[in-house]
Amino acid sequence: MVRTRVxxxxxxxxxxxxxxxxxxxxxxxxxxxxxVAVCLLGALPVLFALVPSLAEVTxxxxxxxxxxxxxxxxxxxxxxxxxxxxxAERNEQDFTDLTDD
Amino acid sequence: MGTGSIPVLTVVGLxxxxxxxxxxxxxxxxxxxxxxxxxxxxxxxxxxxxxAAIAGEYLSAASFLGVAGLVAKYGADALWYPVGFAAGYLxxxxxxxxxxxxxxxxxxxxFAEFRLGTRWVRTLAMIVxxxxxxxxxxxxxxxxxxxxxxxxxxxxxxxxxxxxxxVVGNVVGGGMRSITFVQAFQYWLKLTAVALPALVLxxxxxxxxxxxxxxxxxxxxxxxxxxxxxxxxxxxxEPLQVDVTGHIxxxxxxxxxxxxxxxxxxxxxxxxxxxxxxxVPVVAGAPPDNDSWASPGNGFGGDYPMFQVYSLILATFLGxxxxxxxxxxxxxxxxxxxxxxTSLAVIALVGMFYLFPTLLGVFARLYVPxxxxxxxxxxxxxxxxxxxxxxxxxxxxxxLVASGAIAAFLSTSSGLxxxxxxxxxxxxxxxxxxxxxxxxxxxxxxxxxxxxxxxxLDLSRSVGLVFAVAASTLCPLLILGIWWRGLTxxxxxxxxxxxxxxxxxxxxxxxxxxxxxxxGGWPAVLVGYPAAVSVPLAFLAMVLVSxxxxxxxxxxxxxTFSRMHVPERLGMGRDREIxxxxxxxxxxxxxxxxxxxxxxxx
Numbered sequence: 001m002v003r004t005r006v007x008x009x010x011x012x013x014x015x016x017x018x019x020x021x022x023x024x025x026x027x028x029x030x031x032x033x034x035x036v037a038v039c040l041l042g043a044l045p046v047l048f049a050l051v052p053s054l055a056e057v058t059x060x061x062x063x064x065x066x067x068x069x070x071x072x073x074x075x076x077x078x079x080x081x082x083x084x085x086x087x088a089e090r091n092e093q094d095f096t097d098l099t100d101d
Numbered sequence: 102m103g104t105g106s107i108p109v110l111t112v113v114g115l116x117x118x119x120x121x122x123x124x125x126x127x128x129x130x131x132x133x134x135x136x137x138x139x140x141x142x143x144x145x146x147x148x149x150x151x152x153a154a155i156a157g158e159y160l161s162a163a164s165f166l167g168v169a170g171l172v173a174k175y176g177a178d179a180l181w182y183p184v185g186f187a188a189g190y191l192x193x194x195x196x197x198x199x200x201x202x203x204x205x206x207x208x209x210x211x212f213a214e215f216r217l218g219t220r221w222v223r224t225l226a227m228i229v230x231x232x233x234x235x236x237x238x239x240x241x242x243x244x245x246x247x248x249x250x251x252x253x254x255x256x257x258x259x260x261x262x263x264x265x266x267x268v269v270g271n272v273v274g275g276g277m278r279s280i281t282f283v284q285a286f287q288y289w290l291k292l293t294a295v296a297l298p299a300l301v302l303x304x305x306x307x308x309x310x311x312x313x314x315x316x317x318x319x320x321x322x323x324x325x326x327x328x329x330x331x332x333x334x335x336x337x338x339e340p341l342q343v344d345v346t347g348h349i350x351x352x353x354x355x356x357x358x359x360x361x362x363x364x365x366x367x368x369x370x371x372x373x374x375x376x377x378x379x380x381v382p383v384v385a386g387a388p389p390d391n392d393s394w395a396s397p398g399n400g401f402g403g404d405y406p407m408f409q410v411y412s413l414i415l416a417t418f419l420g421x422x423x424x425x426x427x428x429x430x431x432x433x434x435x436x437x438x439x440x441x442x443t444s445l446a447v448i449a450l451v452g453m454f455y456l457f458p459t460l461l462g463v464f465a466r467l468y469v470p471x472x473x474x475x476x477x478x479x480x481x482x483x484x485x486x487x488x489x490x491x492x493x494x495x496x497x498x499x500x501l502v503a504s505g506a507i508a509a510f511l512s513t514s515s516g517l518x519x520x521x522x523x524x525x526x527x528x529x530x531x532x533x534x535x536x537x538x539x540x541x542x543x544x545x546x547x548x549x550x551x552x553x554x555x556x557x558l559d560l561s562r563s564v565g566l567v568f569a570v571a572a573s574t575l576c577p578l579l580i581l582g583i584w585w586r587g588l589t590x591x592x593x594x595x596x597x598x599x600x601x602x603x604x605x606x607x608x609x610x611x612x613x614x615x616x617x618x619x620x621g622g623w624p625a626v627l628v629g630y631p632a633a634v635s636v637p638l639a640f641l642a643m644v645l646v647s648x649x650x651x652x653x654x655x656x657x658x659x660x661t662f663s664r665m666h667v668p669e670r671l672g673m674g675r676d677r678e679i680x681x682x683x684x685x686x687x688x689x690x691x692x693x694x695x696x697x698x699x700x701x702x703x
Contacts, residue, residue, distance in 0.1 A: 074452030
């Protein structure tokens with residue numbers, strides 16, 4: 001078995017540092033994408049309160065708040081999730097590559 | 102709102118949905134042999150089945166009926182309910198899904214013990230799980246009572262008792278493996294039952310061009326009779342001529358009345374007749390005309406609408422990850438990677454579903470606005486097809502919607518009951534199959550009794566309160582437990598107790614001693630939407646107490662973290678054995694009664 005892999009499994013200092021790095025990378029990724037969701041969707045109530053005329057805009061026969069929350073919001077959530085899954089798996093791949101070096 | 106005789110097709114639809122659920126349950130029983138099967142379906146369920154099952158379990162009465170009702174009543178701001186219910190899975194995916202699966206724990210209490218290494222935190226988490234399940238079951242049963250009352254004219258307790266009996270029977274007989282099939286089936290049934298009427302009504306709407314954003318109140322097209330079944334305060338914009346038999350503002354009335362602009366109290370038992378084309382008064386606190394209804398910023402009745410909206414967003418975004426019946430499903434994924442794929446698929450399925458209740462809510466304001474008077478707008482989805490479309494088409498759609506509603510109650514309450522029974526049977530009883538069954542019966546009776554005795558809120562609002570409790574207790578435990586090495590048992594307990602007390606007290610006050618939202622100011626808003634206060638409090642308490650008890654951080658926290666975060670292919674993780682069930686678990690996980698509390702060193 002590769003030595004770095006054993007380090008991770010046996011909790012040596014090197015192994016522990018590697019796991020800490022992985023946890024930090026995954027948490028950073030999750031927080032960044034949560035922030036993206038908050039900025040894209042969570043900011044809407046404040047935005048509509050600050051710029052009321054925005055809530056009056058009609059697109060495709062629907063008022064903007066209805067279009068954004070009733071329809072567009074779900075694909076946006078799905079897109080963020082898809083991105084997260086891809087990037088989280090890449091983080092894990094990087095970690096695995098490191099242990100197999 | 103009686104529709105006259107009992108529609109035969111609707112009865113057939115109701116019975117078919119219930120029978121199909123029971124039948125699939127019985128079929129599943131033949132596959133469910135061991136206790137491991139009962140609890141986590143042997144961890145062999147593929148992401149596709151699992152995602153449909155999670156979505157089927159998650160889309161409760163609150164989603165199927167409640168969302169449309171709230172949209173009809175409160176308009177643009179109510180869209181945050183479905184968006185929040187879907188966004189909760191993003192929170193779950195980002196912070197919880199894969200590490201929780203890799204922890205190998207099979208319930209939240211088990212996770213608490215795995216992570217914090219003490220038995221008493223497990224017990225505390227178990228109590229929280231049981232409370233959340235019971236609170237969540239109440240609106241499901243009440244929704245069933247409302248549905249059968251509206252569709253068949255049965256007294257509410259009949260629906261509550263019928264759905265309760267089916268759910269308890271199914272869970273006692275089948276356990277979770279069968280439930281996985283049932284739940285997946287329920288998702289597709291619910292989607293069809295809500296999508297088809299929404300699409301048909303959309304065609305109807307497009308064929309009869311009508312606008313829904315003018316500064317006029319909603320109007321009835323035909324002469325409409327409204328029965329007031331619970332006392333309600335309505336607001337009238339312009340002087341309104343109605344025929345009334347009963348009590349208005351405490352005075353007995355019989356015959357034509359001119360309602361002056363302002364608020365009026367209609368007593369239970371009052372009958373109101375609106376002439377064709379007459380504007381409809383709406384319950385106090387809801388936007389009275391269509392223009393303000395279509396604009397955001399009105400909240401859900403009462404003061405400080407912005408606070409209400411953000412508190413709701415917080416509760417739903419963080420609450421989903423704390424729902425025991427959702428979490429238990431994540432343990433049925435084979436590994437952390439499939440847990441992520443499952444969450445992704447759930448977001449797609451749930452998001453697709455929520456497009457339709459929103460549409461139905463809009464149509465409800467247009468076509469059955471009389472519901473806005475009674476405050477029972479949860480009935481909107483059930484009454485829409487029959488009111489708008491005449492003949493066989495309407496009846497068929499009404500029957501389809503009825504079966505979808507029953508599917509919603511059955512699937513969510515089965516899932517809740519499985520998780521509460523699983524937790525109770527392994528943590529309180531001895532964890533044998535018999536104990537699971539006893540626990541299921543006991544855990545079904547408590548919410549049944551509660552739902553018959555407490556006030557019924559809008560379904561989505563009750564569920565929103567339960568989300569607030571979950572977001573203030575189990576969510577911080579999971580997030581800090583997974584991502585912060587410094588969490589201690591004392592800290593976790595302090596946070597769960599504080600968050601649970603604050604949010605739980607709020608929920609109790611709302612149900613037992615409601616504050617009038619129009620006169621309540623801050624107290625009413627804080628009690629109705631506690632998450633914005635209770636969630637930060639819970640996190641703060643967990644962090645501060647953990648820092649104060651820093652020395653009791655488990656010594657092997659590094660190993661725990663490796664197991665939760667390192668991909669399975671590196672061979673770190675192992676599933677924890679399922680309680681004391683030696684018989685059912687596979688190969689290496691053999692265990693004997695009594696050592697289920699032992700933290701294995703693996």
